[in-house]
Amino acid sequence: MKSKLILVEGLPGSGKSTTARLIHDILIENGVNAELYMEGNLDHPADYEGVAYFTVEEFESLLARSGGLGNTFQDRVLVKNGRYLLPYIKIKTELGDKFSEDLLAEICQKDIYELPLELNIQVIAESWAGFAEKAETENKVYVFECCFIQNPVTVGMVKYGAPVEVSIKYVKKLGDAVKYLDPLLVYVKQEDIERSFRKAVGERPEDWLKGFIHYYTSQGYGAEKGLSGLDGTIEVLKARQQLEYKILEQLTMPVSILDNTKFNLESHRESLRKVIMGENAIEGNMQ
Incomplete structure (x- = not known):
């Protein structure tokens, strides 16, 4: 396949982790040398986790x-x-x-994600550029879950309450860094953000929820809007999704938006297979 980088994005609870694993499995089954990096991987080749x-x-x-x-x-x-x-x-x-x-x-x-925003952008963008230079020479497809849009939006909007244009520029900067890898972005969406997030909350540890709520409401956008608790966190997530849609509209790479509201494993897998193996037009292309 042409692309050397597949990016999987979406809100928490959207099904992006399952989607990333499915994409990796499909690539392997089709004889493609592929490597999967999930959220939180300490050995991520482009992003920094715990550094x-x-x-x-x-x-x-x-x-x-x-x-x-x-x-x-x-x-x-x-x-x-x-x-x-x-x-x-x-x-x-x-x-x-x-x-x-x-x-x-x-x-x-x-931590790199505690740096002032401009310095964070500079350090992360340099890392993505270094990754792309190496990956361009390899016979391999990388699959990244959630670090391409989620991390810039989380640090820009959620943490610092930065203007929309700053987060958009941040993501586009990363996109420019990896453009020679012919990246493909798969965005997993849920029509009912509140329902999908509350479902995710029920499946995760209580400490995770406490930390998530604190991060989303005690600083940046949440603090500016006076939001609090689980309900406030959901409001931030809704605003985050609107920002992510604006980012998708401005990317120059192919973007496939897959509605995962009524999740069915086999149909979702088939949709992904058609997208990544190039059997049909990119669904929901926002170019």
């Missing part, structure tokens, strides 16, 4: 305060364009109690 950003001075200060972990941090840090990028969640997972909670909390504040 902290430091200047050289900040990193040297961290080493001086890290005791026996200093050598580990120095061995594991990645230096790009004078930036020191530390995969702290991977290190914490590997070391357990040897990595103190106090030190973890301190480093968390330097």
Whole structure:
């Protein structure tokens, strides 16, 4: 197939995780060398998950305060364009109690997705460009779940309450970075956002919901609108979907919007197969 990158997007509870896995399975069944990266993958080749950003001075200060972990941090840090990028969640997972909670909390504040928005955009866009340069030479199709639109919109609109144009420009910047991979975007939608999200809430841990509500209502767009609780979170999600639709309209890559409201595994799989294997026109193309 022509595309080397398939992007799967949609709101929480829309079915994007299932969709991403189905796409990967379809590619493998058709003899395509494919690699799937789900949300939260600490080894994501384009995005950053659980990675902290430091200047050289900040990193040297961290080493001086890290005791026996200093050598580990120095061995594991990645230096790009004078930036020191530390995969702290991977290190914490590997070391357990040897990595103190106090030190973890301190480093968390330097997470790439806690950076000021303009710096976050710069760091993430550079990473996507580096990924694209490598992927262009490979005989492989990458499938990414939710980091292309979701992360820019979440940090831009939800976290910082940035103007719509800022989030649109952020996503288009990532799109420009990967354009030579001939990307295809599959957007999974639900007609009833409230119903699908409440269903997702019932399937996930309570701590996840508490963290989600806090993130969506205590800052940025939610705080500006005075929203709170589960109902307020759903209102933010509705606004987020409207922004994502605007983004889809402005992308130059092929976009397929699949309505997953009445989910049927076999029919959904068949729709995906036709889209990604090029057997029919892209459904819901918003070019």
